[in-house]
Amino acid sequence: MKLFDPTAPPVPREVRLAPRPAHLRGLRIGLVENTKFNAAPLLTKLGDLLRDRHGMTVALMTTKRSPSHEIDEAQIAALRKQADFVVSGIGD
Amino acid sequence: MTDLERRNPERRGEGEQDDLTDPAALIEAYYERGWTDGLPVVPPTEKSVRATLDAAGLRGDEVLGEIAGRNTVVTADKVAINVVLSGARPEYMPVVIAAVESLCHPDFSYHGPASSTGGSAMVTVVHGPIAARLGINAGNNAFGQGTRANATIGRAVRLVMMNVMQTRPGLLDRATLGNPGKYAFCFAENAAESPWPPMHVERGFSPEQSAVTVYASNSLYQVYNQLAATPEPLLLCFADALANLGVPNVKGFNQSLLVFAGEHTEVLARSGWSKDDVRRFLVERARRTVADFKRATRLPGDVRSGDERTWRHVFEDPADILVVCAGGRAGSWSACLPGWGKKWTRAVTTPVKEKMA
Numbered sequence: 001m002k003l004f005d006p007t008a009p010p011v012p013r014e015v016r017l018a019p020r021p022a023h024l025r026g027l028r029i030g031l032v033e034n035t036k037f038n039a040a041p042l043l044t045k046l047g048d049l050l051r052d053r054h055g056m057t058v059a060l061m062t063t064k065r066s067p068s069h070e071i072d073e074a075q076i077a078a079l080r081k082q083a084d085f086v087v088s089g090i091g092d
Numbered sequence: 093m094t095d096l097e098r099r100n101p102e103r104r105g106e107g108e109q110d111d112l113t114d115p116a117a118l119i120e121a122y123y124e125r126g127w128t129d130g131l132p133v134v135p136p137t138e139k140s141v142r143a144t145l146d147a148a149g150l151r152g153d154e155v156l157g158e159i160a161g162r163n164t165v166v167t168a169d170k171v172a173i174n175v176v177l178s179g180a181r182p183e184y185m186p187v188v189i190a191a192v193e194s195l196c197h198p199d200f201s202y203h204g205p206a207s208s209t210g211g212s213a214m215v216t217v218v219h220g221p222i223a224a225r226l227g228i229n230a231g232n233n234a235f236g237q238g239t240r241a242n243a244t245i246g247r248a249v250r251l252v253m254m255n256v257m258q259t260r261p262g263l264l265d266r267a268t269l270g271n272p273g274k275y276a277f278c279f280a281e282n283a284a285e286s287p288w289p290p291m292h293v294e295r296g297f298s299p300e301q302s303a304v305t306v307y308a309s310n311s312l313y314q315v316y317n318q319l320a321a322t323p324e325p326l327l328l329c330f331a332d333a334l335a336n337l338g339v340p341n342v343k344g345f346n347q348s349l350l351v352f353a354g355e356h357t358e359v360l361a362r363s364g365w366s367k368d369d370v371r372r373f374l375v376e377r378a379r380r381t382v383a384d385f386k387r388a389t390r391l392p393g394d395v396r397s398g399d400e401r402t403w404r405h406v407f408e409d410p411a412d413i414l415v416v417c418a419g420g421r422a423g424s425w426s427a428c429l430p431g432w433g434k435k436w437t438r439a440v441t442t443p444v445k446e447k448m449a
Binding site for chain 2: 001002003004005006007008010011012013035065066067068069070
């Protein structure tokens with residue numbers, strides 16, 4: 001008898017990590033907020049800490065459509081333009 | 093490598109298994125590989141997989157959908173194998189495909205409802221003439237056991253989720269409790285006894301076009317009222333069920349599915365209430381005060397003056413209340429199936445592409 005494999009593994013896609021910054025001082029931060037209850041307060045606090053400790057600037061906080069959705073292209077474009085460093089958080 | 097694979101290295105994948113001549117052993121082999129939903133499966137054969145593909149007029153390598161965030165690509169051959177495993181008949185395949193296409197639609201936003209701790213059932217509602225043709229139950233015990241089409245179409249959808257979309261308990265299915273509808277949840281709209289246009293017609297399809305709506309439901313509440321002779325008291329019971337303090341989403345962007353059955357449908361029909369009348373009433377009356385939510389810590393902070401008179405409505409928009417008829421004629425039961433919030437996921441209706449003769 002033959003077994004039929006009903007599974008399909010994920011199809012790999014190439015993901016390239018952005019170059020890591022050599023230092024944090026003076027960099028512009030982009031924050032990606034996912035709409036979970038504590039996401040914005042958590043990221044705001046994190047932005048404050050990075051500003052105080054490393055002299056960074058919070059350039060923008062952008063909000064995803066929902067936690068389920070990927071960030072959209074317009075948001076990625078804004079982050080590319082305005083930020084050197086991005087933090088994405090969940091804050092459930 | 094899993095423990096199973098270490099124990100049975102020769103049984104890792106598919107292929108000829110000379111030792112599997114006993115049907116029970118074959119079923120066990122599918123268990124051993126983690127390819128079932130916990131119930132025994134119907135082992136596929138070349139013939140049954142081929143017949144299932146043929147019933148939809150598909151080649152095995154045809155791509156039916158993709159879910160970008162999970163790197164998932166769904167091909168017809170894998171769906172066909174899972175349809176056979178579920179015990180479905182080949183002719184159910186076009187319905188399962190429409191359900192899979194709904195799951196892959198960007199508006200459904202699969203990752204959240206499939207993987208979240210809430211553990212939703214993917215409710216599959218079948219509309220149009222194919223429902224009767226396949227014998228999908230829309231009447232007595234429509235949500236329950238006893239009808240092959242309902243049981244196996246719903247099961248096939250979940251098997252595709254598990255086996256093709258990596259939605260496995262403990263991995264990318266993180267349900268805290270789950271719910272029994274995660275095994276299978278498929279029923280047909282009872283258009284014959286509905287006083288209203290079918291849901292798929294409301295959503296832009298012709299009555300003759302068969303279609304499937306997939307909707308992520310947290311739970312199923314049966315709503316009882318035996319004395320209501322007019323819509324208002326009956327619908328107050330729905331409003332209360334929809335606005336309970338444990339409802340997942342208190343921010344007002346919900347989507348919910350209401351299923352009217354039996355005597356409740358008659359009450360609404362007799363009074364001449366349209367679906368929109370039902371929706372308008374529930375948008376207004378499905379609500380709690382901010383004070384209620386704060387006392388239950390569903391909203392943060394202390395109760396302040398004004399909170400007792402400030403209302404939070406469960407729905408922003410009447411269109412977020414999905415209404416269908418199903419179930420038997422007798423009885424004072426209907427149901428509401430709270431969803432996930434329309435920003436996170438939305439019910440998606442997909443036409444059934446039946447094989448051209």
